[in-house]
Amino acid sequence: MTAYISISYSKRKLLDKELTAIIKTLNEFKINPFVFVDNYKFAPAQEREMMRQAMIDIDNYDILIAETSDKAIGIGIEVGYAKAKNKPVIYLRQKDAEHSTTVSGIRDFQIIYSGINDLQIQLADTLGKLSLHTKAIQ
Numbered sequence: 001m002t003a004y005i006s007i008s009y010s011k012r013k014l015l016d017k018e019l020t021a022i023i024k025t026l027n028e029f030k031i032n033p034f035v036f037v038d039n040y041k042f043a044p045a046q047e048r049e050m051m052r053q054a055m056i057d058i059d060n061y062d063i064l065i066a067e068t069s070d071k072a073i074g075i076g077i078e079v080g081y082a083k084a085k086n087k088p089v090i091y092l093r094q095k096d097a098e099h100s101t102t103v104s105g106i107r108d109f110q111i112i113y114s115g116i117n118d119l120q121i122q123l124a125d126t127l128g129k130l131s132l133h134t135k136a137i138q
C-alpha cells in the first residue's frame with residue numbers, strides 16, 4: 001500500500017516533526033509514503049506542470065493523507081482529485097489549527113491531534129480501520 005501526503009509547501013519546515021511522525025507510522029504499517037512537496041520544485045510559471053504531476057502521482061497512490069494544520073488551496077485540490085478517483089482520504093490537523101470545512105467535508109477519516117504522540121496513536125488506529133475497511137470492500 002502507498003500513501004500520498006498532501007501538506008502546505010510554505011509551512012513544510014514548520015510541520016517537520018508532524019511529517020516525520022506520519023512517515024514513521026506509515027512505515028510501521030508497511031505503507032510507502034510520498035510527500036509531493038519534498039520531491040519536486042516548480043517555478044511559479046510552471047503551475048500547470050505542477051498540478052499535472054500531482055494528479056499523476058495521486059493516481060499512483062492508494063490513499064491520500066491531508067495534513068491541514070496550515071490550510072492551503074493546493075491541499076484542497078489534491079483531496080478533491082483523490083476523492084474523484086475513489087481514493088480514501090485521511091484529514092488531519094493540530095487541535096488548535098483552523099478547521100478546513102471543505103477537506104473535512106469529503107474526508108473518509110479525521111484525526112484532530114494534540115501532539116506528536118497523539119498524532120501517531122490516532123494515525124495508527126485510523127490505518128488499522130482503513131485496512132479493515134479496504135479488506136471489506138475487496
